[in-house]
Amino acid sequence: MTNTIRYDRGADGIVTLTLDDPTQSANTMNRAYAASMSAVLDRLEAESDLVGVIVTSAKSTFFAGGDLPEMIRATRADAPDLAALLGTIKRDLRRLETLGRPVVAAVNGSALGGGLEIALACHHRIALDAPGSRLGLPEVTLGLLPGAGGVTRTVRMLGLAGALTTVLLTGRRMRPTDALAAGIVNEVVATPTELLDRARAWIAANPQPKQPWDRPDYRMPGGTPASRSLAAQLPAFPATLRKQLKGARLPAPEAILAAAVEGAQVDLETALTVETRHLIGLLTGQVAKNMIGAFFFDLKAVNGGAARPADVDAPPVRRVAVLGAGMMGAGIAYACASAGLDVVVKDVTPEAAGRAREHAERLLARAVRKGRKTEADARAVLDRITTTDQADALAGCDAVIEAVFEDPALKQQVFAEVLPVLAPDALLASNTSTLPITGLAAGVDRPADFIGMHFFSPVDRMPLLEIVVGEGTGDVALARAFDLGRRIGKTPIVVNDGRGFFTSRVIGRFIDEAVGMVAEGVPAASVEQAALQAGYPTGPLALADEVSLTLIQRIRRQFEAASEEFRPLPAHRLVDELVDAYDRPGRAAGRGFYSYDDGNRGRLWSGLADLTTDAGRAVPFTDLQERMLFAEALDALRCLDEGVLRTETDANIGSIFGIGFPAWTGGVIRYVRQYAGGPAGFAARATELADRYGDRFTPPADLVDRLAASADRPAEPAGVA
Ligand code: NAI
Secondary structure (H helix, E strand, C coil): CCCCCEEEEECCCCCEEEEECCCCCCEECHHHHHHHHHHHHHHHCCCCCCEEEEEEEEECCCCECCCCHHHHHHHHCCHHHHHHHHHHHHHHHHHHHHHCCEEEEEEEEEEECHHHHHHHHHCCCEEEECCCCCCCCHHHHCCCCCCCHHHHHHHHCHHHHHHHHHHHHHCCCCHHHHHHHCCCCCECCCCCHHHHHHHHHHHCCCCCCCCCHHHCCCCCCCCCCCCCCHHHHHCCCHHHHHHHHHHCCCCHHHHHHHHHHHHHHCHHHHHHHHHHHHHHHHCCCCHHHHHHHHHHHHHHHHHCCCCCCCCCCCCCCCEEECCCCCCCHHHHHHHHHHHHHHEEECCCCCHHHHHHHHHHHHHHHHHCCCCCHHHHHHHHHCCCCCEEEEEHHHCCCCEEEECCCCCCHHHHHHHHHHHHHCCCCCEEEECCCCHHHHHHHHHCCHHHEEEEEEEECCCCCCCCEEEEEEECCCCHHHHHHHHHHHHHEEEEEECCCCCCHHHHHHHHHHHHHHHHHHCCCCCCCHHHHHHHHHCCCCCCCHHHHHHCCHHHHHHHHHHHHCCCCCCHHHHHHHHHHHHHCCCEHHHHHHEEECCCCCCCCEEECCHHHHHHCCCCCCCCCCHHHHHHHHHHHHHHHHHHHHEEEEHHHHHHHHHHHCCCHHHHHCCCHHHHCCCCCHHHHHHHHHHHHHHCCCCCCCCCCCHHHHHHHHHCCCCCCCCCC
């Protein structure tokens, strides 16, 4: 098995362990690591005159964390296998901390998950304040818990309350200075030389250290749960937990809480076993599998280019024209410039165009303040953005991304204006959120180069890019758009054309269903709460305000004018009343479903109840939640049926990363597959909802057969059986 740890004994009797897996760009906690660490411990224990140990890494990150594919493989084959592996890893970390000689972690870069767990088993932790370096235990965000001693040691180091709220339940990735403030590391240094010098100095000053919990006078900070003070605090934990989860009941935080509380009442060895048991429970549970499926396998398939036409030689884009310097255009310009592309942004006046640079300046200033970018890097990004109101200034651009108002005539006009000055084979992309691409392409003489590149707001933070292929779009345009998306760090799903494509269409069903329930007389607060407790990141009414009710109204009217399939819904009437009769157009105006007069937070508008038909109507809470989840899932199934969606993977990734479908489901189609009773159970429940609330819930007749005939996930990456 590959040796992943270098062992160097210096003349001073200090052994430096350098984590350096030669087969990977980052160190991970896998079988090779476990075997190497065991061998290292055998050697260390046999050393005579050992003075101390420094644990560091040869990679730019210290250690990346658990090896997910390997962990999954271990759970599939048989769980005891995984328990044995975790047992070895933990036993050796315990051997390290009870070596009787000082062990210092010289954390030279990010230490997340397993990486931080190794550091926690050292007697002293020094972190280098490298740009971008992060420390934390993000397992909770993957539906897992830190199972290599992370729960057990942080609880003993920070106390139960401290460990749960600062690291374990938040999954926070902290900068070194924040980790210092949180008590996770003991020192932060500025240079690699200092890192090693300080490590040696600490070893010299502490010849026979013990972990605090191995000292006879050890008391857990804040007391153990058996003590009065903590017992008094305990009932508060579930409430804190719920608040952090916005009410969703997810197994990982609950398992972390249980492992922490149970572990705090027993000795360290037993606590480590308790932790393993909870981790295995999570790993073999459905939620973790879903999350890992979405966050790991699906993402890997999507980002790896499953949807990019193979063998298409697509000239890379170097200079991008962005039309419109509004919210989206400015965000797109910043994303492109950050990835090293030259960008020219055009708007109707120099001042309007200048907003793109102002936006970039704001984001860059923040990045510099937070240590994510150096001043020089920030300056270089800004220098790549030029702004103009003149079409001539776009000369030579080999791609254009249009982000002017959502108006088909205007969009066609701006393309006509800039086409003559662009490179002759320039990629022509529109960021429209709803307008069919085929229709927009009809206005240019090169429909093969025309494509939809639908970004999400805020562009700098939202990972998804929905690439929309029109009837005439060629493979080269698709490949170029895909490559451009990857270049700027986005996860690109590829869908076929249609009104609202996949994401805007399906999120529209979510908003319609939620607003419809309010129109029926369900209290607005119950609708919001139901969504949050189902795991949506934002309530649908807050979301509608954010999007703006005027925009929702305009999009629906375009649909009404363009399609015979349009059906009026109670939700439409309510939105019209809010906008037209009560002048409540949404968040930007300070009033929509919420009133935003008390700063940012907003309170639901008290006048809403007067606009609904049957005030206070009781709909079972589960129905409230499932009407929203099913409205989206059924429409996603229709998208698959109609060929708007090409794969289930795109649906799963697009739904979580673009439109906030609850992440615990692993995506909108996994939700259908894994509903209690499988697709058949989903179909039965949909039929029930259809009987109660309308035929929009009627499931596709062949749902069960169709899902049975297709795979539920892309091929797994190589190396994962
Ligand atoms: P916005 O209203 O913030 O910005 C539009 C910009 O286009 C304005 O700066 C305006 O001056 C400029 N503009 C108008 N006519 C122009 C012309 N002839 N030449 C150059 N610039 C011109 O709009 P926003 O929100 O940025 O949306 C832009 C597009 O992106 C729309 O098609 C929208 O549907 C789409 N979109 C919006 C999302 C959102 O969350 N707001 C998400 C994804 C797509």
